[in-house]
Amino acid sequence: MAGRLKGRIAVVTAAGQGIGRAIAEAFVAEGATVHASDIARDKLDGLARAKKAKLDVLSSKAVAAYAEKVGPVDILVNVAGFVHHGTVLDCDDKDFDFSFDLNVKSMHRMIRAFLPGMLSRAKETGASASIVNMSSGASSIKGAPNRYVYGATKAAVIGLTKAVAIDYIRQGVRCNAICPGTVRSPSWEARVEDLGKTVGSTDKAMEMFVSRQPMGRVGEAPEIAALAVYLASNEAAFTTGVAIPVDGGWTL
Known part of the structure; x- marks a missing residue:
């Protein structure tokens, strides 16, 4: 089925490679107007039919300026993140703060900046807007060795997702999380x-x-992108506040 996101406007962070890139490509293929961003602008080269921009999601000022430039959207996909390797004894204050800033607070920045426009788009179009946050199976659902602060941040993403979902469930905005395995x-x-x-x-x-x-x-990025397309589309109009594993059975 093609055209599942036709007429929809989407923003995807960390779209230069990996899961973010696969999601941006899948959204374009399904007919969405895609605003693809990455901290490394050159990684977006070759991403056809997307509006590309450099974006530092660690900067509230940069995120606010980007949201103002892009305008109201229907879909926001927060992918930017970092995997810290180690236990609590390997994680100093700097590591802890950086991981939470990039893995959690960046989503807070993006949602705060884009949510007002998403609410207006939902009211205008009559179709629910969709926020998709990238969590993980590692430690947020199942314990994983040497993923202390990473697991803590990804568990926080699930809590953030549920909070946004319940606050805006009657205002036309859905919010879900994807929890990939490896x-x-x-x-x-x-x-x-x-x-x-x-x-x-x-x-x-x-x-x-x-x-x-x-x-x-291990999984392939397009397999994660397929779920992102579903959650972004009207097919998932009755789905909000959930964290869905896509992990080859790892969290069973």
Whole structure:
């Protein structure tokens, strides 16, 4: 089925690579007008039929200016994030604050900036607006080793999602979270290489990641994007406030 997002206006953060890129491409393919942003503007090169912009989601000023420039939208997808490796003893105040700033507060900034326009669009079009936040299965649903602050931030994303969902459930704005398992992406591949230095080889590190997946493989970014399309579309008009795992059975 094509055209599921025809006539809809969407904003996607961290759209330069990985899950964000796959979501932006899927939205374009489904007929949406897509505003794709990333801290690294050059990573957006080659993303066809999207309106591309550099955006630092750590800056409230930059986010507010971006929202004013883009105007009212129907869909907001918050993907920007960082995976900190380590336990509580490996996480100092700087690590903790940075992780929460990027993984949680950036969503707060984006939602505050875009929500007024989303409310007006929902009233104008009669169709619900949709916010999709990227959480994770790691520690937010199931404990994962060496994901102390990452897990804490992604659990916070679920709480944030539910709070927004209940506050605006009668005003035409839905808010849901996606909780991916291990997904192939440039950032994940970099983590595999880093782990490989510790365990002896990249192949061994890869085996360690794959072995914890009941399906025997890692996920692919388009598989996450498929759920984002559904949550952004009118097909999900009765769905709000949920955190949905897409993890090959890892959180079972």
